[in-house]
Amino acid sequence: VRLVESGGGSVQAGGSLRLSCVISERKSRYYCMSWFHQAPGKERELVSTISSRDFEYYSDSVKGRFTISRDNANDTIYLEMKKLKPEDTAMYYCAAAWGLDRMVECPAGRQTRGDFPDWGQGTQVTVSS
Numbered sequence: 001v002r003l004v005e006s007g008g009g010s011v012q013a014g015g016s017l018r019l020s021c022v023i024s025e026r027k028s029r030y031y032c033m034s035w036f037h038q039a040p041g042k043e044r045e046l047v048s049t050i051s052s053r054d055f056e057y058y059s060d061s062v063k064g065r066f067t068i069s070r071d072n073a074n075d076t077i078y079l080e081m082k083k084l085k086p087e088d089t090a091m092y093y094c095a096a097a098w099g100l101d102r103m104v105e106c107p108a109g110r111q112t113r114g115d116f117p118d119w120g121q122g123t124q125v126t127v128s129s
Contacts, residue, residue: 001118003094008123019079021094028098032106033077037090044113051106084127094120
């Protein structure tokens with residue numbers, strides 16, 4: 001499975017970006033798709049998830065500002081980011097986990113990077129003040 005992210009860039013605080021993640025194939029009809037971010041010198045952190053049943057999770061730091069969505073017809077996951085803050089600056093990664101168990105636990109938001117076997121290469125988001 002290949003995941004390819006795009007849409008990152010440099011914006012000023014308060015601006016918006018939309019990240020895309022194209023998935024080459026789906027291993028299962030049941031899945032959990034996610035976005036993580038990683039700032040320099042910090043751990044990779046879960047930002048948002050969406051399951052194949054459309055249940056969503058958002059970390060507290062992005063709740064109300066970011067929206068995750070999926071387009072099954074184009075095998076694409078999106079992350080709409082609004083009201084961006086300098087602390088949102090990071091590399092953003094798309095990741096996928098497959099199977100019924102992963103789908104059920106998807107909205108819980110307790111996953112770590114080890115729970116997702118498939119990853120994209122990342123796209124950089126830089127927010128200046």
